[in-house]
Amino acid sequence: MHSLEGWGIDRGAIISILGNRSAAQRKLIREAYAQTYKEDLLKALEKGLSGDFERIVLLWTLDPAERDASFANEITRKKNGSYYVIMEIACARTSDELLLARKAYLNRFNKSLEEDLACHTTGDFRKLLVPLVTAYRYEGGEVNMGLAKSEAKILHEKISKKAFSAEELTSILSTRSKAQINATLNCYNDQFGNSINKDLRSKENEEYLALLRATIKCLKCPEKYFEKVLRLSMKGIGTDEETLTRVVVTRADVDMKRIKEEYYKRNSVTLEDAIKGDTSFDYAKMLLTLIGHENN
Amino acid sequence: MHSLEGWGIDRGAIISILGNRSAAQRKLIREAYAQTYKEDLLKALEKGLSGDFERIVLLWTLDPAERDASFANEITRKKNGSYYVIMEIACARTSDELLLARKAYLNRFNKSLEEDLACHTTGDFRKLLVPLVTAYRYEGGEVNMGLAKSEAKILHEKISKKAFSAEELTSILSTRSKAQINATLNCYNDQFGNSINKDLRSKENEEYLALLRATIKCLKCPEKYFEKVLRLSMKGIGTDEETLTRVVVTRADVDMKRIKEEYYKRNSVTLEDAIKGDTSFDYAKMLLTLIGHENN
Numbered sequence: 123m124h125s126l127e128g129w130g131i132d133r134g135a136i137i138s139i140l141g142n143r144s145a146a147q148r149k150l151i152r153e154a155y156a157q158t159y160k161e162d163l164l165k166a167l168e169k170g171l172s173g174d175f176e177r178i179v180l181l182w183t184l185d186p187a188e189r190d191a192s193f194a195n196e197i198t199r200k201k202n203g204s205y206y207v208i209m210e211i212a213c214a215r216t217s218d219e220l221l222l223a224r225k226a227y228l229n230r231f232n233k234s235l236e237e238d239l240a241c242h243t244t245g246d247f248r249k250l251l252v253p254l255v256t257a258y259r260y261e262g263g264e265v266n267m268g269l270a271k272s273e274a275k276i277l278h279e280k281i282s283k284k285a286f287s288a289e290e291l292t293s294i295l296s297t298r299s300k301a302q303i304n305a306t307l308n309c310y311n312d313q314f315g316n317s318i319n320k321d322l323r324s325k326e327n328e329e330y331l332a333l334l335r336a337t338i339k340c341l342k343c344p345e346k347y348f349e350k351v352l353r354l355s356m357k358g359i360g361t362d363e364e365t366l367t368r369v370v371v372t373r374a375d376v377d378m379k380r381i382k383e384e385y386y387k388r389n390s391v392t393l394e395d396a397i398k399g400d401t402s403f404d405y406a407k408m409l410l411t412l413i414g415h416e417n418n
Numbered sequence: 419m420h421s422l423e424g425w426g427i428d429r430g431a432i433i434s435i436l437g438n439r440s441a442a443q444r445k446l447i448r449e450a451y452a453q454t455y456k457e458d459l460l461k462a463l464e465k466g467l468s469g470d471f472e473r474i475v476l477l478w479t480l481d482p483a484e485r486d487a488s489f490a491n492e493i494t495r496k497k498n499g500s501y502y503v504i505m506e507i508a509c510a511r512t513s514d515e516l517l518l519a520r521k522a523y524l525n526r527f528n529k530s531l532e533e534d535l536a537c538h539t540t541g542d543f544r545k546l547l548v549p550l551v552t553a554y555r556y557e558g559g560e561v562n563m564g565l566a567k568s569e570a571k572i573l574h575e576k577i578s579k580k581a582f583s584a585e586e587l588t589s590i591l592s593t594r595s596k597a598q599i600n601a602t603l604n605c606y607n608d609q610f611g612n613s614i615n616k617d618l619r620s621k622e623n624e625e626y627l628a629l630l631r632a633t634i635k636c637l638k639c640p641e642k643y644f645e646k647v648l649r650l651s652m653k654g655i656g657t658d659e660e661t662l663t664r665v666v667v668t669r670a671d672v673d674m675k676r677i678k679e680e681y682y683k684r685n686s687v688t689l690e691d692a693i694k695g696d697t698s699f700d701y702a703k704m705l706l707t708l709i710g711h712e713n714n
Contacts, residue, residue, distance in 0.1 A: 217524075221517060224554050228513075234554050237593035248585070256552035258520050258530050289544070297533035 131170035133404045136179060141411035144375060145186055152183065174363045174405040181371045182412065190215070190223035191230055193368065194255075198238040205247060205333055206351075207368065208239065212254035213340045214347075214372075217261055224255070246287035246330040250337065253296035260299040267305060273298075274309035281321045286334060295337060303341050345377050349384035352393065361400045366409070374412040382413065427466035429700045432475060437707035440671060441482055448479065470659045470701040477667045478708065486511070486519035487526055489664065490551075494534040501543060501629055502647075503664065504535065508550035509636040510643075510668075513557055520551070542583035542626040546633065549592035556595040563601060569594075570605035577617045582630060591633060599637050641673050645680035648689065652696045659697070662705070670708040678709065 140148060155163040167179055181189055190211045197203035211223055227235040236256050243251055273294050280288040295303065310318045319335045340347040348369050355365040373381055385393040397409050436444060451459040463475055477485055486507045493499035507519055523531040532552050539547055569590050576584040591599065606614045615631045636643040644665050651661040669677055681689040693705050 221554075228554065228556055232558055232560060233556050234593055236552075236554070237556070240589045240593050248589075252589070253548070253552070256532075256549070256554070258517075258524065258532070258552070260524055260529050260533070262528055264528060293536045293544075293548070297530055297536050 131167075133171075133175070134407075136167070136171075137404065137408050137411050140179065140183055141408055148183055149185060174367065174401075175403070175408060177364075178367045178371060178405060178408050178412075181367060182374075182408075185226075186219065186372075187222035187226040188230070189371070190219075191226035191235070194223070194227060194235055195231055195238070198235075198242045205243070205251060206336060208251055209254060209333065209337050210340060210372070212251070212257060213337060214344045214376075217258045220255070221258065246327065247333070249287040249289070250292050250295075250330075250334065253292050254337070257296045259297070260302075262299065263301050264299075265301050265305045267309075270302065270305035270309045271313070273306045274313055277306070277310060277318060278314055278321075281318070284324060286322065286324070286327065286331060295341065300341055307338070307342055345380040345384050348373055348377075348381045349388055352381070352385060352396075353389060356396050356400045363401070363405075366397075366401070370409050370412050374414075378413050427463075429467075429471070430703075432463070432467075433700065433704050433707050436475065436479055437704055444479055445481060470663065470697075471699070471704060473660075474663045474667060474701060474704050474708075477663060478670075478704075481522075482515065482668075483518035483522040484526070485667070486515075487522035487531070490519070490523060490531055491527055491534070494531075494538045501539070501547060502632060504547055505550060505629060505633050506636060506668070508547070508553060509633060510640045510672075513554045516551070517554065542623065543629070545583040545585070546588050546591075546626075546630065549588050550633070553592045555593070556598075558595065559597045560595075561597050561601045563605075566598065566601035566605045567609070569602045570609055573602070573606060573614060574610055574617075577614070580620060582618065582620070582623065582627060591637065596637055603634070603638055641676040641680045644669055644673075644677045645684055648677070648681060648692075649685060652692050657696045659701075662693075662697070666705050666708050670710075674709050 140151070143151065152163045155161070155166070159166070164180060164183055167183065168176065171179055181192075184192065193207050194211055197205065197207050212220060215223065224235050227233075231238070236252050239255060240248060240252050276290050277294065280286070280291045285291070294306065298306070307318055314321075319338060322331050322335050322338075324331060336347065339350075351365060351369050355362040355369070369381075370378075382393045385391075385396070389396065393413060394410055397406060397413070401409060436447070439447065448459045451457070451462070455462070460476060460479055463479065464472065467475060477488075480488065489503050490507055493501065493503050508516060511519065520531050523529075523534075527534070532548050535551060536544060536548050572586050573590065576582070576587045581587070590602065594602070603614055610617075615634060618627050618631050618634075620627060632643065635646075647661060647665050651658040651665070665677075666674075678689045681687075681692070685692065689709060690706055693702060693709070697705060
C-alpha cells in the first residue's frame with residue numbers, strides 16, 4: 123500500500139484491500155502502515171475521505187473493541203442517543219468481547235462504561251442497561267430446565283404486575299447464559315400460551331418496553347434482531363446511514379450470512395439489492411464488499 | 419523439591435519454599451511439580467496435610483484469581499456465608515484482578531459469579547453486591563471535584579431518607595474510581611460535619627448497614643479495613659482461623675506492610691505477637707512467614 127499522503131486517495135484500493143481483510147489482518151495493516159509512513163492509517167484516512175464513506179472505512183478499520191468503545195461513548199455523550207447501540211454491545215458480543223470493549227472504553231476515556239452510562243440514564247433504562255453492560259455470561263450450552271421453568275414463572279408474575287424493570291427480571295436477562303435464557307423463554311411460551319414479547323406491551327412506558335423487547339430478541343436470536351434493524355434503516359424515503367453502517371460493520375465478520383438469509387426470508391429481496399437501491403457510489407461498494415459481494 | 423508422595427511431608431520445607439515465593443513463582447513451582455511427578459501439587463498437599471495448616475498452604479498455593487473464585491463459590495453455596503468475603507473480592511482487588519477472578523469463577527463453575535450471587539442474595543444485599551462484583555473501575559488518580567461535591571449531596575439525601583440501598587448510592591460506590599470515591603467522602607465530611615459512616619446507622623437493617631460501612635471503609639482505606647478484620651478474628655477467647663487465613667493469604671503480597679503498621683497503631687501490639695499468642699505450630703509458622711517474619 124502506498125502512503126495515502128499526496129497521492130489522492132485510491133478509494134477502490136481502500137475498498138478492495140481493507141474491505142476484504144479480517145480484524146486481525148486489518149490490525150497488521152494498520153501497524154505496518156504506521157511503521158512505514160510514521161502516521162496512523164486512521165488519521166490518513168480521515169484526512170483523505172469524507173461523508174458516509176469516511177465513516178464506514180474508519181469504523182471498519184478500527185479494532186472491534188475500540189469501535190464498540192467509540193460507539194458507546196457517542197451515546198453517553200449525546201442527549202438523545204439511541205440506547206439500542208449500547209444494548210447491542212452488551213447482548214450481541216461474546217462475554218470476552220464485551221470485557222475488551224469495557225477495557226478499551228476505560229483506557230480511552232478514563233472512565234468506566236457503566237459509570238458514564240449510570241450517569242447518563244435514569245429510571246427503567248438504567249435498571250436494565252447497567253446490569254447488561256457489566257455482564258460476563260457463561261457461554262456453554264448446558265441448560266437447567268427446572269430453573270428455566272421457575273424463572274419463566276417469575277418473569278410472568280413481574281410482567282402481569284407491569285413491573286417491567288423489576289430486579290428479578292433484569293437480573294435474569296443480564297446474568298443468565300444465552301442458552302439458559304432461550305430455554306426460559308421457551309418455557310414462558312409453553313406455560314402461558316404466547317411469547318413474552320407479546321406481553322411486553324403497555325400504553326405507558328412504550329419507549330422502554332420497545333428497548334426491552336429488542337433486548338430479548340437480540341439475546342434470543344441476534345440475526346433476526348439485526349435483520350429488523352437493517353430493514354428499518356432502509357424503510358421508506360431516505361436511509362438511516364448511521365444505523366446501516368453500524369450493523370454492517372459490526373456483523374460483517376460475525377453472522378452476516380445468517381442475517382442475509384433472514385433478510386431475504388422477511389423481505390423477498392436480497393440485502394444486496396436493498397443496499398443497491400438505497401445507497402450509491404463508494405459507500406455502496408464498501409457496504410456490498412463487507413456483506414460479501416465485492417464483485418457487484 | 420522431592421515428590422511429596424511416600425516421604426512423609428517435610429512441613430518446614432513447604433513453609434520455607436512456598437511461603438517465600440511470589441504468585442508467579444508459585445505458579446512455576448506448581449507447573450514444574452506437575453511435569454516432574456505427573457501429579458498436581460495441590461492434590462499432593464491435600465493428601466499429606468490437614469487442618470488449618472492444610473487450608474492455608476492450599477489457599478496460598480492457588481493462583482490468586484482461582485483462590486478468589488473458590489472463596490466466592492464457598493459463599494454462594496453456603497446458607498450463612500459471609501458477604502464480607504465477596505465484598506473484599508469486589509473492592510480490594512484491582513479492576514483487572516476482579517475480572518480475572520470472574521473469569522476463573524466462570525471457567526470452574528460454568529456459571530457467572532454475579533449469576534450465582536444474584537440467586538443467592540435478596541433485597542438490599544443484592545442491590546449492593548451485584549453491582550460491586552461486576553464493576554470495572556477506572557484506576558487513575560484524576561478526580562472531578564465538582565462531581566465529588568454533587569455526589570456527596572446525593573449520598574446525604576439518600577441517607578437522610580434512610581434509602582440505604584438506593585440505586586444512586588450503590589451506583590456511586592460500584593462505578594466510581596476509588597480516588598473519586600475518596601474525594602466524595604471527603605466532601606461529605608466537609609459539607610455535613612461528620613463522616614458518612616457515622617450516618618450509616620439505624621436500628622433497622624443493622625446487618626446490611628454493617629456491610630455497607632465495611633464496603634466504604636474497604637474502598638477508602640483497605641489497610642484499615644483489614645486491620646479491623648484481623649483484630650476481630652483474634653479477639654477474645656478462640657480464634658477465627660478461617661478469617662485470619664483469608665486475610666493473611668490475600669494481603670501477604672499486596673499491602674501487608676501497611677496493615678501491620680495500622681495493626682500496631684491500633685493495638686499497641688505487633689501483628690506477629692498477636693498471631694504468636696493466638697495460633698501455634700506449623701500454622702503459626704506459615705502465618706508468620708507470609709506476613710514477612712520467616713525467622714520467628
